Amino acid sequence: MEVINAQDLSKTFRVKRKEKGMRGSFQAIFHPQTQMIRAVDQVSFSVEEGEMLAFIGPNGAGKSTTIKMLTGILYPDGGKVEVLGLDPTRKRKQLAYQIGTVFGQKEQLWVHLTPYDNFRFFGAVYDLTDSETERRIGELSEIFDLADFINTPVRNLSLGQRIRCEIVASLIHRPRVLFLDEPTIGLDPVVKESIRSLIRQMNREFNTTIFLTSHDVGDIEKLCRRIIIVNSGQIVLDDSMEHLKKHYMGRETLEDIIMEIYQSEGKVAMDS
Amino acid sequence: MSTGVKNQLRVCALSVKYNIMREMLNKVTFLTNTCFMMLNNAAFIIQWLILFRLKGDIGGYTMREVMLLWGIACCSFGLSHLLFAGVFSLPELIIGGRLDPFLVQPKSVLLGVMTSSTRISAMGDLAYGVLVMCVFCFSVKRFLLFLLFTVTGAAIITAFALLMGSLCFWFVRGDVFGNYMVNAMVSFFTYPDGIFNGTARFLLYLVIPVGMAVWMPVHVMMEFDAGALFSVVGFAAGLSAVATAAFYRGLRRYASGNLMEARV
Amino acid sequence: MRKYIVIYRSVLMENLQYAASVAMGFVSYFIIIYIFLKLWNSMYAEPGSLIAGYGREQMIWYVMITEMIWFGARSGAVTRQATADIRGGNIAYQMNKPYHYALYILARYTGEWSVRLPMYFVLAVAMGLVMVGPLSGFGPFAALAAVVSILLGITINGVFKLCISLFSFWIEDTNPFQWLYDKLILVIGTIFPLEIFPRAMQPFLKLTPIYTVCYGPAKLTVDFTPEKFLEILGAQLLYLAVGLGAMFLVYGKGVKKLYVNGG
DSSP states (O other): OEEEEEEEEEEEEEEEOOOOOHHHHHHHHHSOOOEEEEEEEEEEEEETTTOOEEEEETTTHHHHHHHHHHHHHHHHHHHHEEETTTTTTHHHEEEETEEEEEETOOOOOTSSSSSSHHHHHHHTTOOHHHHHHHHHHHHHHHTTOOOTTTTGOOOOGGGGHHHHHHHHHHEEEEEESSEESTTTTOOOOOHHHHHHHHHHHHHHOOOOEEEEEOHHHHHHHOOSSEEEETTEEEEEEEEEEHHHHHHHHTTTTTHHHHHHHHHHHHHHOOOO | OOOHHHHHHHHHHHHHHHHHHTTTTHHHHHHHHHHHHHHHHHHHHHHHHHHHHHHBBBTBBOHHHHHHHHHHHHHHHHHHHHHHHGGGGHHHHHHHTHHHHHHTSSSHEEEHHTTTTOOOTHHHHHHHHHHHHHHHHHHHHHHHHHHHHHHHHHHHHHHHHHHHHHGGGTTTTOOOOOOOHHHHHHHHHOOGGOOHHHHHHHHHHTTHHHIIIIHHHHHHHHHHHHHHHHHHHHHHHHHHHHHHHHHHHOOOOOOOBBBOOOTT | HHHHHHHHHHHHHHHHHHHHHHHHHHHHHHHHHHHHHHHHHHHOOTOOOOOBBBOHHHHHHHHHHHHHHHHHHOOOOIIIIIHHHHHHTHHHHHSSSOOOOOHHHHHHHHHHHHHHHHHHHHHHHHHHHHHTOOOOTTOOOHHHHHHHHHHHHHHHHHHHHHHHHHOOOOOOOOOOOOHHHHHHIIIIIISOOOGGGGGHHHHHHSSSSSSIIIIIIHHHSSSSOOOOOOOOOOOOOOHHHHHHHHHHHHHHHHHEEEEEEOO
């Protein structure tokens, strides 16, 4: 079953521009010059239930803008998008019950409370009854090994434990799709590995569809079977990891392959 | 009550409870803050004792009315900052693009933002307001009116701050202007309305809503007037509705907006 | 060239921020003076009447001068910075420099108010002339006396606030004491002249910093007499001497304590 379907999705931003020098400053006051930037330009793709997809690209390529449009935070100004059969623009709340989001550096937990209290709060946000929440916390804590620190205030946890809790908190309502925006940013290799295994486990246990953006090649390589690369708002590659590696045989690492694709202009032609 | 509303209220209540728990984490800081806020408010009694020694009636108020005014002002301000302090930082949230986390939750964005923080000294204001009311002019009827006007006052303060904060959806420097307006409102709160006349009085009733938040309630508590009471309640409801509409109008702009600077 | 543009831009941003906070202060000052103008208008029912010997114009100018001193003397140096230096241990480095730490802080304080005070002065005079009208009986002697006493008053204020901050050598948090001092000045000192208080209280109030920090300068502005000037000048000089003495004493003891116990 298709869980995400985007057709010609587009978003244009208007950016203020200023000519250099004094004259430019005055001009900016009286005749502000703006420039249109197509952050996302006619992007089309679809994702099947249970897939683990890496959505990558250099800074400013349009990754975050795309995630924001898929979750209903931003309205697209062109194209069509459906997530779980719903239009995020018009059914944002309804959709919110079925998706989860983790935005890398942004913390959503109350740090003075324990993970347990935090989970209780998110249970309430997603309309679970107390007994449902309890049951779910028990289940999650067992699967993801949280028992040791579930009653320790979040501010006393290590960074790794904290991120684990951030991710688990977004699972309380059994989302069918999870959007992860740079989940491993700024973590040490050991913690990164444990977060990756958590994500893998979650996909295996609950068949959760994972939509992941990351700059970390390790994340992509170890987690995802499919990769979409965007550059300047357009999809330049959409293929399975396996196929990608076969096509670029002879390159040392995935990082080299990605670098090469980033630097090449336009769409990457690959024979199938 | 529908389950949707009940669930929403449950989330708000939890949010407020957790905020307050955070502020009370350091008991000493919390108590000192509360006590100092009460002392701070009490210090102004001296000012009024001196003024009333000079003249028995200032702008139609005696000491009792001024104390009632302080009671209403402190309680409304305290209640608003205890429950809905998030509204006062709305400009920073909009400008910093930090509304996103509220948008991915299946609950009201507005209530989520409003209940996202609390002000530590709000308890002191609330306690002082109730204390002043009880000491200076207690009667059961007046106390019930006092509770009602605390709620309408808090609604007016919150709604005005929301309306001013929502300006940021449209104007980049809207936060500066909005802050001026909210601070101006608070400055006028503790002075009798009788000293202002003409245009100033008109502005303070209609543009900066000091009149309906505190002055009219004091008049009703001293001399009951059903018409005035309903006009206060109506004004609070009306202003709240307008502010809510403005917020959601702005939010649509935030989501469909194409100005990049606020969003990256 | 690029780097100079970057430097220029960051300084410009800093100054714009500064301009915004100055504007914020101006608006607050304006609103407070406006409220007191209205308040005193309603207190003076009949034109020409006197309250505690002050006419309406004098009373409002009095408040404008005291509030000008209050707004102009706001300072981070004598409060936040001094406390942070002492509590954070930064003072150990400052002590080895070839200057006296307390005087260094006072110099910074002077730098702060010599920018702010003139701005509030312009605002106060403009508001006064437009909203109240010129003061009758204000001449060159009154102006000279006012300037001298305002400068002395604002310096005394800094010395006292720094003395309070210096107690950080012994106690964790001096904020409550700063707060008490501020409240004394703000609630009792800036709003009314001392003559308004009950006669029995006046001798006590004359002993507080209110007399030298706000009352003196404002009184000389609105109601100058040579005798009053000498009296207030004497009190200010005495206060300054006592304040500075206390400051050096407290600082010396604090530093000694630091050497004994380590930083």
